[in-house]
């Protein structure tokens with residue numbers, strides 16, 4: 042549980058991290074430093090995003106990532122900035138990034154943490170000045186200290202996350218993260234160059250009336266999901282879909298709601314990536330009282346077999362996710 046004394050709104054991120062560390066007498070400070078490195082990288086990305094239009098760094102990079110998706114210039118810039126900050130910070134031995142085919146070896150072979158990240162999420166929204174984000178997960182390495190990072194370090198279940206979070210580059214920039222003791226949100230004050238605690242101990246409502254899904258693919262959705270969507274409409278829930286996972290997740294975390302990226306008849310595993318999109322958000326969802334599944338199983342218990350593995354995602358308010366899962370299951374029974 043969050044310590045109310047240390048959760049006062051307005052506390053600077055640095056101080057907050059320090060206070061949390063002091064609650065664990067055996068803490069070495071390495072995780073704290075890693076969180077600071079992430080915060081620093083996010084400030085740099087924030088600056089790049091804000092000046093993207095003027096600096097001519099909007100638009101496509103002319104390349105594609107391992108998943109065949111067109112990379113934006115800012116995807117690449119965010120990837121480089123984060124990798125550099127984590128490498129120079131010294132606490133991360135390896136990184137898996139959406140933008141890189143293989144494990145990035147930072148050279149810090151004595152570091153005990155590994156990071157998986159989507160350096161820029163929702164990047165198709167950059168050119169239209171709509172919210173984008175960064176998503177990250179932190180795990181303890183499995184391989185012996187002193188050696189290069191291995192796949193075994195990277196392919197861990199979401200339950201093994203030590204910390205996870207996201208940065209939202211929106212009307213204001215926010216860092217939201219959890220180390221497994223609740224979720225806290227910090228808002229960036231650009232003139233001071235510092236994040237301040239603005240959303241202590243964030244809780245996702247048990248129920249909500251917002252559903253977020255790209256209905257363009259409706260015809261290809263599982264029948265049970267179609268039924269759930271019709272139910273949402275019957276109840277006149279609000280349909281909200283930004284197309285930036287971080288933005289959609291954040292809104293539903295604050296207001297209650299469900300975000301769905303389903304399997305479709307064409308893409309059985311959907312589009313979102315387990316290691317650097319879904320696991321982090323599932324960790325935050327659960328830490329705030331919400332639920333995250335692939336429609337059938339808890340996301341955090343999925344065993345990854347590939348770095349860039351995909352999974353369907355149903356995440357948000359407990360009752361809504363459970364109801365959507367019930368629809369999926371019920372339809373399966375009918376068709377059997």
Ligand SMILES: O=P(O)(O)OC[C@H]1O[C@](O)(COP(=O)(O)O)[C@@H](O)[C@@H]1O
Nearest residue numbers: 159161162163164165255284285286
């Ligand atoms: O356009 P679609 O198919 O609805 O996909 C939107 C989803 O894809 C993503 O943009 C994928 O993230 P990237 O921009 O990191 O590739 C999510 O943020 C978003 O929720």
Ligand SMILES: [Mg+2]
Nearest residue numbers: 159162163318
């Ligand atoms: Mg993404």
Ligand SMILES: [Mg+2]
Nearest residue numbers: 139159161162
């Ligand atoms: Mg991305």
